Amino acid sequence: MYDLLSVRRDFPVLAREINGKRNTFLDSAASAQKPQVVIDKIVDIYTKSYANVHRGSYQLSEEITSEYEQARKTVQKFINAKSEQEIVFTRNATEAINLVAFTWGRKFLTKMDEVLISEAEHHANLVPWQMLRDEIGFELKIFKIKDDGSFDWEEYCKLLSGKTKLVAVTGMSNVLGTVFPLKEMISSAHAVGAKFLIDGCQYVVHHPTDVQDLDCDFLAFSGHKTYGPTGIGVLYGKYDLLNAMPPYQFGGDMVNIVTYQATTFDVPPSRFEAGTPAIVQAIGLGAALEYMMNLGMINIYQHEQELTNYMHRRLKEVDGLIEVGTAEGKGGVFSFLIEGVHPQDLAFILDKEGVAVRVGHHCAAPLIRRMGYESLARASLGLYSDQEDVDTFIAALQKAKTFF
């Protein structure tokens, strides 16, 4: 049983008023709010047990190192990785993808190869591959999606070939909400000998994720979208792959033997965690993932799917509203346009009604243009979203329309 009222009480910011109105926060896809357990954990660490990690011959450092490594185990459990050695802490998902591009990519891609991505990628899973292509000279292929935003097997298979060395796609589009059939895509990719990277930023927030079952080679996601702190992200990689990759950055905490002449590097994951890491943020992320697992990912998924269907129905009531991205089984992300109303104007009025939505290209400018627009408004749901959020939002849209 998903106790939504109690869940909402776990997020103190939801109780504050915005412009004298109920806080109707519909921008969780950009960054999610934090539950009290995460806030408490952060305060607790700074109050009682802060020190640097992996240094310690003293109590505080030992304590915090154990907390930090425990957070890694929590991530391992959250995505069901085989070992915690497969979990690399990064600054965010963008850094996780860049890390793969500039270590695995530089070592294993040649100009004879192809990298395959979809039309629905966030800039973070597009620009790094463009930059690497310019450097190495491989071909960057982009498979088409259907006009309603849904996945197109034919287009995917058309571009997947023996030349494909890597498929890098979003698990769930941050603009369209489309959820890709990852497991089947991965097995087709493996059949042609390609590795598979999932940009899991949206996917892991809303779905139970099992990297062993999916059999993906890499998975990147960010902490702040999974109800954890900013400044922390995760790269999962199969251990053999990580172990074959050179370091990404150089400095302390990632080395084995250092002399003035030469250095040997530590094994993963510490090989990829140069310097003092985001200690408290990693521990905060651990607390956030524990929180989600306690609620149960399947329960979160079911709650959000119900609310997604409700939102979809209610959006249809708004005359002139175009929902962009209507794929079957989509997640709780709603990009839309109201005919005759600029998204920016709409956002001004929604804000006065206490409703937070995002406006613009959502860091996926080519996708927005491919769907035929320059700018869209987007409302997105989180595990704490409820029917009243949707109702307030729809009422605010109806009100906004009277201005234009």
Added chain:
Amino acid sequence: MTIEELIENFEFLDSWEDKYRYVIDLGEKLSPLDDKFHTDEWKVQGCQSQVWLIPNKQDDKIFFIGDSDALIVKGLIAIVLMIYNHKSPSEIKAIAVEDIFAKLGLSDHLSPSRRNGLLSMTEKIKYYADIL
């Protein structure tokens, strides 16, 4: 209308709804911009909507024409032009635009974190005052 008259009119508007309707009305009344100016050259960067601003100089006075594809933003542009138009460069630099927007109760639109381009636009105006 002068900016003083606008401030007076605004005093009669109690709710944000009435203020926004008034701002939209100002936007609708703004003279249309010739299509040849709808180019990147005249675009003000850093906005979630498109904003264009074109400066002209007559004698020692500067005046601007502007436009946006968003209506509330266009109304805000009308107010900005009311504040700055037909002034000399030194007069432009002396204007405390924040105070005027505070009097209008529209201060939040000038905040640097609001990426609606209004702040970028006032900065661009000051830049033109410097170089023209």
